[in-house]
Amino acid sequence: MKKSVYKSAMSRVKTSEDFQEATYQKLLSEMANKPQTNTIDQKERVIMEKAKRRTVTGWTVGIAACAVLSVSLFAMNQQSPAVPNTPPTNVAAKPPIMGKVAVNIDGVISEVSADGKSFKVGNLWVEVTDQTQLGSKEPTAAKPSEDLLQKNFQVGNIVSGYTSQDVNTGKVTADVIYNNIAPQKDEAAKPPVSGKAAVNIDGTITEVSPDGKSFKVGDLWVTVTPDTQLGIKGPTAAAPSEELLQKEFKVGNIVSGFTTEDVSTGKVNATNIYNNMAPQQ
Amino acid sequence: MYNSYELNESVRRALDLYSQSLIKVAFTYLKNIADAEEVTQEVFLAYLQKRPVFENNEHEKAWLIRTTINKSKNMLKTGWFKSRNPVPEDLSYLPKEENEVLQAVLALDKKYRIPIHLHYYEGYSIQEIAVIMQSKPATVGTWLARGRLILKEKIGGLDNEEICL
Numbered sequence: 025m026k027k028s029v030y031k032s033a034m035s036r037v038k039t040s041e042d043f044q045e046a047t048y049q050k051l052l053s054e055m056a057n058k059p060q061t062n063t064i065d066q067k068e069r070v071i072m073e074k075a076k077r078r079t080v081t082g083w084t085v086g087i088a089a090c091a092v093l094s095v096s097l098f099a100m101n102q103q104s105p106a107v108p109n110t111p112p113t114n115v116a117a118k119p120p121i122m123g124k125v126a127v128n129i130d131g132v133i134s135e136v137s138a139d140g141k142s143f144k145v146g147n148l149w150v151e152v153t154d155q156t157q158l159g160s161k162e163p164t165a166a167k168p169s170e171d172l173l174q175k176n177f178q179v180g181n182i183v184s185g186y187t188s189q190d191v192n193t194g195k196v197t198a199d200v201i202y203n204n205i206a207p208q209k210d211e212a213a214k215p216p217v218s219g220k221a222a223v224n225i226d227g228t229i230t231e232v233s234p235d236g237k238s239f240k241v242g243d244l245w246v247t248v249t250p251d252t253q254l255g256i257k258g259p260t261a262a263a264p265s266e267e268l269l270q271k272e273f274k275v276g277n278i279v280s281g282f283t284t285e286d287v288s289t290g291k292v293n294a295t296n297i298y299n300n301m302a303p304q305q
Numbered sequence: 306m307y308n309s310y311e312l313n314e315s316v317r318r319a320l321d322l323y324s325q326s327l328i329k330v331a332f333t334y335l336k337n338i339a340d341a342e343e344v345t346q347e348v349f350l351a352y353l354q355k356r357p358v359f360e361n362n363e364h365e366k367a368w369l370i371r372t373t374i375n376k377s378k379n380m381l382k383t384g385w386f387k388s389r390n391p392v393p394e395d396l397s398y399l400p401k402e403e404n405e406v407l408q409a410v411l412a413l414d415k416k417y418r419i420p421i422h423l424h425y426y427e428g429y430s431i432q433e434i435a436v437i438m439q440s441k442p443a444t445v446g447t448w449l450a451r452g453r454l455i456l457k458e459k460i461g462g463l464d465n466e467e468i469c470l
Binding site: 029030031032033034036037038039040043044046047048050051054055 | 325
């Protein structure tokens, strides 16, 4: 083979006559399409950015809602009344205090029928028949007692019950009467039974200082100063007594109180000492 | 939107100058003119998109040939190219001797085909072929020698040819 033969042969190989023109047109069309492609990219980018923004907004709102809920729960816990510590065994022995029943008869009896089997609560006349169940038979209900469920319906009694009938008719037959409580005559004389006090010193004294003015509760040393307020002076507080607030702090005594200082330091001055009770023999 | 005036002048010039050479390189690789033209179009498209900067015309041509070889290799690797069974390119219109020589070269393994083509058609030296093929000159020399030997066995030529290293 001679070099010229191969070159000649390859030179004679036919190619498309309009190759250059066709290629030129293709390049033109490719360049023409390029800006459109960019436009599409920009549109897609805008759409993606919107989608991302929605996602971010959704997450932000969700996290904010969670934060608000957390703060609310925390605040509610802070406001809840201080409950004195009780041994865990007592808690286990107590029956559950939660429970609910349907009630659509509730209020104070304003009128009682002559036969005593019907009474009026608000605008509703309620008839008690032999079929009416008296007292709650729910498993968590309190035991029936004369105080909670009196036999006679009298004006002034507080009743609660349930009827499956339409209370809008103005007259129904009670299916259940849960309570029929006579009004307490000496209510005004009794103090309210609820109240709360801040407590962050609470427990049994394990150690007392030689001067008797400091004691140890758990890991916390508490010093009683002349500024320490002894006893509870709230309007709902029980009357001070030697039994609830002994003068001397002794090992084994159960104390409760409050300090404005940081209890995590391990040593504080008591602002209040509510109780200092000797252990029950 | 672009128009013809905005089409890069260098691309137009390269199209005029090198399109036939590139088609022939691709044809040597693919053994089919239609495929070769398609690959060549892709090469010019890449040229237009990348707009490489060249030191001189030879550098430009070498880049185009290198790109043509790469795109031809890519086409050979594609599934549809492997799966098809194309009709051999009709070269019967060539004179008998030229047809035989061309068929003999196309029958060579591609690693011998391309150096033979670049040397005997484009006139590149071994060093230049080595640069284009990104190989060592000695390797290119070996490919050329083996290719020529095979061709000699087939068609008995190349007695008076010399390869200048």
